[in-house]
Amino acid sequence: MNVSAHLPVLQVVVPLFSAPLAVLFRRASVAFLLVTAASWAAFAIAIALWQQTGDGQVISYAIGNWPAPWGIEYRVDRLSAFVLMLLSGMAAIILPYSRASVEREIPSEQRYLFYALFALSLAGLLGITVTGDAFNIFVFLEISSLSSYVLIALGRNRRALTAALQYLVMGTIGATFIVIGIGLLYLVTGTLNLADMASRLGQVNDTRPVLAALSFLTVGISLKLALFPLHQWLPNAYTYAPSAVSAFLAATATKVSVYVLIRFYYTVFGASLVFERLPLPQIMLVLALAAMFAASAIAIYQDGLKKLFAYSSVAQIGYITLGLSFGSLLGLTASLVHLFNHAVTKGALFLLIGGVRAVMGRSRISHLHGLGRVMPVTSFGIVLGGLSLIGVPGTAGFISKWYLVLAAFEQGQWWLALAIVGSSLLAVVYVWRFVEVAYFREPHAEASERREAPLGLLVPAWILVLATLYFGLETSVTVGSAKAAAAMLLGLSP
Amino acid sequence: MTGDALVLLALAVPVIGGVAISLSGRRPNLREAITLTTSGALFLLVAALLPAVLGGTSPEVQLLEPLAGLPIAFRVEPLGMLFALLASGLWIVNSVYSIGYMRGNKEAHQTRFYVCFALALASTIGIAFAANLLTLFLFYEALTLVTYPLVTHHGTDEAKRAGRVYLGVLIGTSVLFFLPAIAYTWHAAGTTEFRPGGILAGHVTPGIITALLALFVFGIGKAAVMPFHRWLPAAMVAPTPVSALLHAVAVVKAGVFAVVKILVYVFGLEVLTGNGDWLVAVAGFTIIAASVVALRANNLKRRLAYSTVSQLSYVVLATAVLAPLSVVGAVFHILAHALGKITLFFAAGAIYTAAHKTEVSQLDGIGRRMPWTMGAFAIGALSMIGLPPAAGFVSKWFILSGAMAEGQWLAVAVIIGSALLSAGYFLPVVHRAFFRAPSAEETAHPHGEAPLAIVIALLLTAAGTVALFFAPGLPLALARQVAGIP
Numbered sequence: 001m002n003v004s005a006h007l008p009v010l011q012v013v014v015p016l017f018s019a020p021l022a023v024l025f026r027r028a029s030v031a032f033l034l035v036t037a038a039s040w041a042a043f044a045i046a047i048a049l050w051q052q053t054g055d056g057q058v059i060s061y062a063i064g065n066w067p068a069p070w071g072i073e074y075r076v077d078r079l080s081a082f083v084l085m086l087l088s089g090m091a092a093i094i095l096p097y098s099r100a101s102v103e104r105e106i107p108s109e110q111r112y113l114f115y116a117l118f119a120l121s122l123a124g125l126l127g128i129t130v131t132g133d134a135f136n137i138f139v140f141l142e143i144s145s146l147s148s149y150v151l152i153a154l155g156r157n158r159r160a161l162t163a164a165l166q167y168l169v170m171g172t173i174g175a176t177f178i179v180i181g182i183g184l185l186y187l188v189t190g191t192l193n194l195a196d197m198a199s200r201l202g203q204v205n206d207t208r209p210v211l212a213a214l215s216f217l218t219v220g221i222s223l224k225l226a227l228f229p230l231h232q233w234l235p236n237a238y239t240y241a242p243s244a245v246s247a248f249l250a251a252t253a254t255k256v257s258v259y260v261l262i263r264f265y266y267t268v269f270g271a272s273l274v275f276e277r278l279p280l281p282q283i284m285l286v287l288a289l290a291a292m293f294a295a296s297a298i299a300i301y302q303d304g305l306k307k308l309f310a311y312s313s314v315a316q317i318g319y320i321t322l323g324l325s326f327g328s329l330l331g332l333t334a335s336l337v338h339l340f341n342h343a344v345t346k347g348a349l350f351l352l353i354g355g356v357r358a359v360m361g362r363s364r365i366s367h368l369h370g371l372g373r374v375m376p377v378t379s380f381g382i383v384l385g386g387l388s389l390i391g392v393p394g395t396a397g398f399i400s401k402w403y404l405v406l407a408a409f410e411q412g413q414w415w416l417a418l419a420i421v422g423s424s425l426l427a428v429v430y431v432w433r434f435v436e437v438a439y440f441r442e443p444h445a446e447a448s449e450r451r452e453a454p455l456g457l458l459v460p461a462w463i464l465v466l467a468t469l470y471f472g473l474e475t476s477v478t479v480g481s482a483k484a485a486a487a488m489l490l491g492l493s494p
Numbered sequence: 495m496t497g498d499a500l501v502l503l504a505l506a507v508p509v510i511g512g513v514a515i516s517l518s519g520r521r522p523n524l525r526e527a528i529t530l531t532t533s534g535a536l537f538l539l540v541a542a543l544l545p546a547v548l549g550g551t552s553p554e555v556q557l558l559e560p561l562a563g564l565p566i567a568f569r570v571e572p573l574g575m576l577f578a579l580l581a582s583g584l585w586i587v588n589s590v591y592s593i594g595y596m597r598g599n600k601e602a603h604q605t606r607f608y609v610c611f612a613l614a615l616a617s618t619i620g621i622a623f624a625a626n627l628l629t630l631f632l633f634y635e636a637l638t639l640v641t642y643p644l645v646t647h648h649g650t651d652e653a654k655r656a657g658r659v660y661l662g663v664l665i666g667t668s669v670l671f672f673l674p675a676i677a678y679t680w681h682a683a684g685t686t687e688f689r690p691g692g693i694l695a696g697h698v699t700p701g702i703i704t705a706l707l708a709l710f711v712f713g714i715g716k717a718a719v720m721p722f723h724r725w726l727p728a729a730m731v732a733p734t735p736v737s738a739l740l741h742a743v744a745v746v747k748a749g750v751f752a753v754v755k756i757l758v759y760v761f762g763l764e765v766l767t768g769n770g771d772w773l774v775a776v777a778g779f780t781i782i783a784a785s786v787v788a789l790r791a792n793n794l795k796r797r798l799a800y801s802t803v804s805q806l807s808y809v810v811l812a813t814a815v816l817a818p819l820s821v822v823g824a825v826f827h828i829l830a831h832a833l834g835k836i837t838l839f840f841a842a843g844a845i846y847t848a849a850h851k852t853e854v855s856q857l858d859g860i861g862r863r864m865p866w867t868m869g870a871f872a873i874g875a876l877s878m879i880g881l882p883p884a885a886g887f888v889s890k891w892f893i894l895s896g897a898m899a900e901g902q903w904l905a906v907a908v909i910i911g912s913a914l915l916s917a918g919y920f921l922p923v924v925h926r927a928f929f930r931a932p933s934a935e936e937t938a939h940p941h942g943e944a945p946l947a948i949v950i951a952l953l954l955t956a957a958g959t960v961a962l963f964f965a966p967g968l969p970l971a972l973a974r975q976v977a978g979i980p
Binding site for chain 1: 558560561562566628631632635636639643646649654657658661662665666669670673674677678680681
């Protein structure tokens with residue numbers, strides 16, 4: 001058997017099967033090893049797939065040898081390979097972190113469940129990205145969502161339960177909308193295979209059921225990706241989840257939803273329907289701007305560091321949708337680059353905050369006086385991550401912002417370019433609230449000696465911090481892949 | 495050693511020095527020795543590049559290419575050469591002074607101070623040698639961030655407020671105006687490289703030129719053109735060596751340097767024809783208005799800060815006149831003002847260290863106790879006014895010649911008027927110090943000169959101010975190259 005031919009299915013199967021194994025062994029340490037090994041294997045597979053698709057090749061894999069469109073097809077192109085790499089890479093870094101973090105936050109009898117759920121969630125997210133089948137997308141979406149509801153509920157604070165319930169309700173509404181959308185598409189086209197669907201939709205493009213399907217899918221996916229004003233579930237979910245879960249969700253969950261949206265818009269419905277004949281870009285533009293300003297403004301007034309960065313995530317998702325709304329090569333590139341860069345940056349920040357919580361017990365800004373002296377390495381990392389959120393040159397955030405501004409100029413929209421840079425000034429304000437407290441306030445008397453986070457937390461977090469700097473200076477992976485993927489989606493030769 | 499290796503070393507040496515300083519924090523003598531060695535090494539490295547530049551070549555080197563076609567690259571041309579020489583040379587003197595000042599006033603967090611100083615110099619060299627707008631922007635923002643801990647050094651509420659203004663204005667203007675201007679330049683011209691004659695010619699309409707010019711000039715908040723000058727007076731809460739860094743060595747100089755560089759190498763003087771007038775008016779207004787504020791300031795450092803705001807706009811105004819001769823004056827003034835102003839700040843810091851005085855009205859008769867300090871102060875003041883035998887005279891001479899040749903009478907009037915105003919706020923200080931009798935309370939608490947390191951440093955810069963008047967050959971040669979005068 002040639003393993004490399006089965007990479008697309010192994011991408012999902014390896015983490016998926018590590019979950020029941022972890023449950024069978026019931027021992028946290030074994031579960032940890034299994035799931036971490038699975039995530040590293042998934043990362044290796046994703047890199048291999050990324051290299052295979054680098055020349056524009058599309059890998060099609062028929063599950064059980066049933067050819068598409070009758071069987072389920074797994075389909076990896078440049079876009080999905082890029083997202084797969086991001087997802088599995090983040091998991092491969094966050095899982096080693098979770099060991100030291102879980103020991104502090106989750107009761108010992110639940111730890112093996114944590115790892116199993118984490119593996120399920122990862123498998124679900126990877127499955128959404130790798131599959132070429134509409135109903136399969138829904139199934140994997142549910143796998144990843146249900147497991148992440150439970151992961152959030154594992155949080156120490158009792159409010160984690162209400163946060164999880166809130167996410168459950170909103171997420172289920174979103175999933176229902178998505179399944180209605182997929183059902184309508186099935187009704188019209190008689191197929192569930194995305195590529196097949198696209199070719200059949202060509203004839204019945206403008207009919208009412210198709211438009212209804214587009215609307216249902218748009219609203220449903222927007223709920224999952226926390227597009228303003230459908231973001232209410234996100235801040236609480238990120239805030240009360242265990243630290244490793246916050247980082248993983250912030251880095252992956254909303255990003256995959258963006259992927260699904262792009263997939264449906266470009267591959268299934270076609271850019272000309274979505275971006276030329278319907279007023280969708282205008283609606284997205286307005287919502288994106290609202291997210292960029294309103295969510296950043298709310299972030300400024302948060303005391304909890306996790307909630308602050310959760311609102312900042314809502315704002316950053318605004319940047320991603322803004323890039324999408326342009327419907328241009330440059331805009332789509334900016335969007336995809338930011339999807340990646342923001343995942344890395346936010347992952348780094350939430351991991352560092354996990355370290356802060358491990359040492360200080362909490363992460364309210366009002367309790368972090370003098371953190372720069374108590375935890376110098378962690379604090380400096382948070383500052384660097386904050387600089388990337390602002391978009392200071394030399395960090396990954398700058399690259400995304402540069403492409404967004406260029407895309408705005410390309411559209412001839414001066415004012416949008418100003419809005420993009422203007423909203424990043426709000427990021428300066430919320431990042432500097434942390435800086436002033438951490439570096440200008442005297443530490444509280446009982447916590448003034450130097451106590452850095454344990455290495456098990458510090459090292460993975462700093463790998464991501466350094467990655468933020470790396471992707472700010474060397475962008476052949478990020479911009480290169482994003483450009484190629486955007487060109488492919490728009491049907492241009494790169 | 496080849497030119498590109500020298501350029502990379504010049505960037506690396508202050509960073510390495512910064513790391514070494516942070517590692518030697520427990521041993522102050524070693525730490526200060528490293529600071530002095532690093533500054534000396536940096537100056538020698540920069541000076542080693544001089545022959546090549548004077549010979550008409552530009553050593554260049556490319557580091558990374560984060561955005562396709564937009565590399566982080568360096569090229570040493572005459573203007574950057576002059577700025578790098580100025581910054582690295584003054585860093586040596588400033589380090590000597592810092593050691594005297596920081597020890598004399600028993601300041602806290604001295605290691606952090608020296609580390610940030612070294613990193614500020616690394617950023618400055620990056621700005622000076624930047625080969626394109628993106629590289630310039632990268633180091634421009636880096637300079638803002640690494641000087642922030644210096645401005646807020648004391649950590650008091652006042653320092654924190656100053657830090658907010660400092661960051662708010664500098665980051666705000668750079669992100670809101672400077673970055674879009676760079677992005678638009680790239681969008682329109684397909685490059686952001688600095689080239690003699692500019693890169694925008696033929697790519698944009700005159701209306702866009704005006705808009706871009708405004709975005710650049712106001713986006714470079716470090717040039718302190720009104721209304722974006724507030725950060726400079728606010729930042730005077732910092733220790734005096736930091737003020738010297740801000741006002742003379744690096745920060746504001748990086749601002750006016752960037753303005754001149756962009757006007758000459760991105761727009762090109764010809765493209766700007768017809769656009770200079772409003773900029774002359776804005777810069778002229780800044781010069782006069784800041785002088786009036788300085789006239790009314792009683793706090794000595796505040797007076798000096800507003801004098802800086804006014805003097806910086808000389809450079810902007812001189813470039814906006816768009817005459818080659820006045821560009822020579824502008825470039826020369828970057829150097830002349832740096833030497834004069836650092837002398838004045840050193841003197842203000844010496845007075846604070848020796849006598850704990852900060853207000854002009856307290857300075858009666860202080861020249862009798864601190865003759866060297868106040869003598870140097872007088873030379874610095876002469877340079878600000880633009881009188882011989884100080885360097886300020888030379889730059890004003892060139893600016894005036896250029897403005898008259900172009901028939902820019904508004905510029906001529908502003909320069910003459912502001913010379914009178916600066917005489918109005920500097921000469922009374924000198925008069926008080928030497929010709930008024932000290933108050934009775936004064937005679938009860940005798941004090942002498944400041945620590946030796948401080949006095950040596952300020953005498954050196956004062957001597958430099960005079961020397962530059964008698965021997966302006968080298969900087970003038972570089973300035974002529976910038977302006978394209980053979």
